[in-house]
Amino acid sequence: MKMQDIENYLDNIYEKSKDKRLSDTTVRRKIIELVEKASGVTNFSVPDLLSRLDLKLNDQTIEALESFLAELRSIFWLNDFGFTEIIPLQAGKISQPDFTAKFKNKTCAIEVFCLTKKHEQQKDPALNAYVNFDPNFNRSKFGRDFMSKAQEKKKQLDANDAQIKILLCVLNSQPVVSLNTAEEMSSHAKLLYENLGWEQGYFVGILTGVEVNGKSSNTIYPRLI
Numbered sequence: 001m002k003m004q005d006i007e008n009y010l011d012n013i014y015e016k017s018k019d020k021r022l023s024d025t026t027v028r029r030k031i032i033e034l035v036e037k038a039s040g041v042t043n044f045s046v047p048d049l050l051s052r053l054d055l056k057l058n059d060q061t062i063e064a065l066e067s068f069l070a071e072l073r074s075i076f077w078l079n080d081f082g083f084t085e086i087i088p089l090q091a092g093k094i095s096q097p098d099f100t101a102k103f104k105n106k107t108c109a110i111e112v113f114c115l116t117k118k119h120e121q122q123k124d125p126a127l128n129a130y131v132n133f134d135p136n137f138n139r140s141k142f143g144r145d146f147m148s149k150a151q152e153k154k155k156q157l158d159a160n161d162a163q164i165k166i167l168l169c170v171l172n173s174q175p176v177v178s179l180n181t182a183e184e185m186s187s188h189a190k191l192l193y194e195n196l197g198w199e200q201g202y203f204v205g206i207l208t209g210v211e212v213n214g215k216s217s218n219t220i221y222p223r224l225i
Helices: 003-017 025-042 046-052 062-080 141-158 182-196
Strands: 084-088 099-103 106-115 164-171 202-207 219-221
Touching (some): 003 046, 003 062, 025 046, 025 062, 062 099, 062 106, 141 182, 182 202
Antiparallel strands (some): 084 099
16 A cells, blocks of 8 residues: 555545545645654554555545544554554454554553544534533533443453553544643543543543643543553
């Protein structure tokens, strides 16, 4: 798989979705740059990296693209939080997490999932506002969708005997991203972790890519030491 495959893939998705973002040369270049940068972080060549990430060339939907970008962005999340030896694991018939990595001298397994536009609250087009949005994160649609996905994804984490197991949610859905500060996201990660009730050694991560006043709302709970 080559970089040109990414270009063709974006062309095909644009033809089907007519999503104007994909006609923006700045957006497309940003995606290419992310692939190249991730190649440098992982020390995998671009073709090897693409073959290991969740890139389904035949699934030409925005949701499939978001899933691919979620894994790609996860590499930088791991790098920013001090993980090393980040290895994307090639999807196959064997159940396994999306990544392995090292944190200090500990082995880590990371399973990624993405809550996308289809997970958003319903929006009233006339009012241009989200309806039935519950400010209580525990009762929000995102909270319910997270808990449902988490139980499914735990199987991938448990297929690996790593000392640290991280469930990482890449959050693209609104209005959760825009209505929560970095401090609130940290609080939400703690709440989700406690609601899961998983045993020691599991962690919950949230990746939004949003910065407010120079502070990132990306987070992990419990804090890694």
